[in-house]
Amino acid sequence: MRRETYNEFRRLCQEHNLAATHQREKIYEALVSRPGHYSPEEIYEQVKQDLPSISLATVYKNLKTFLHAGMLREVSPHHGSWRIDANRHPHHHLVCTHCRSITDLDFDSLGPVKLHGKLPSGFRLEKFTIEAQGICKACTAAETKQH
Amino acid sequence: MRRETYNEFRRLCQEHNLAATHQREKIYEALVSRPGHYSPEEIYEQVKQDLPSISLATVYKNLKTFLHAGMLREVSPHHGSWRIDANRHPHHHLVCTHCRSITDLDFDSLGPVKLHGKLPSGFRLEKFTIEAQGICKACTAAETKQH
DNA sequence: AATCCTTTAATAACTATTATCATCTGATAA
């Protein structure tokens, strides 16, 4: 691992009161040293090359730990369950990051995406999708009721 | 079901050579008659109120059938596996709808999202996310090689 | 009614994820 990455990892662990273990180091490295956004399984495979005895559960657990500490983020708020869209008209989505509900937002509510320059060569664009992420009405209500 | 919806359902089935069965009718209705975007399990629960003996597998199978026929769409190309993002700088994503790979796109490559008017009342916006969906370089290459 | 093809329901199988728990590790104090 590059010294810079290593120092950052140590710093982040210290900041969040996490032991900077060998396993965590390699998991972190597997994430930041490569360009894509990988699944736990892929990260596991990568780390296993250095630490053959690591457990998949350790990968999952530490990813959760890192996320919870704010060291990492989820790429998308809607993994985990398959959602179907029966609306054939162009539209956007409002996504509640709390209850994961998804509702439609009129196409005209948002301006078009403007591309500055070009996309990476070789990528064949089909469309831009915009999601408005936040907390829905119901969740906001439930929250304020609690306090 | 509203007559209009029913007719549309019949038409769509005919168009795609699908038997317009009772089960399919109710599944379709469960999707279009309500505002949100539901999971197979939720659709199953809804349909069960009319057809108590329907099987969850039937729901899955017909959702796939509808999708394949183009009668419906998936809300997101990346449900199914959890992806982690270690890039703490603001950025967008390029998503390949074929191999499901996700790579970063510079924040400055795209202009800001413009909101015309207001979002539905009660929704507390955290951020807009933009995804560029399409076919990545590797998949395009693999495709052309085949033909 | 007999035949054929499609669809369905039940359920087994599989994959992704989470929980459990015994063991191990590293830090600190004795």
Place this chain on the structure above:
DNA sequence: TTATCAGATGATAATAGTTATTAAAGGATT
């Protein structure tokens, strides 16, 4: 150094979500 202890790990069981299998039911056509 050893004893202690909290936290981390690895093995694996448990669960949730999804897909595959298969026997039976339904519907159209002969």
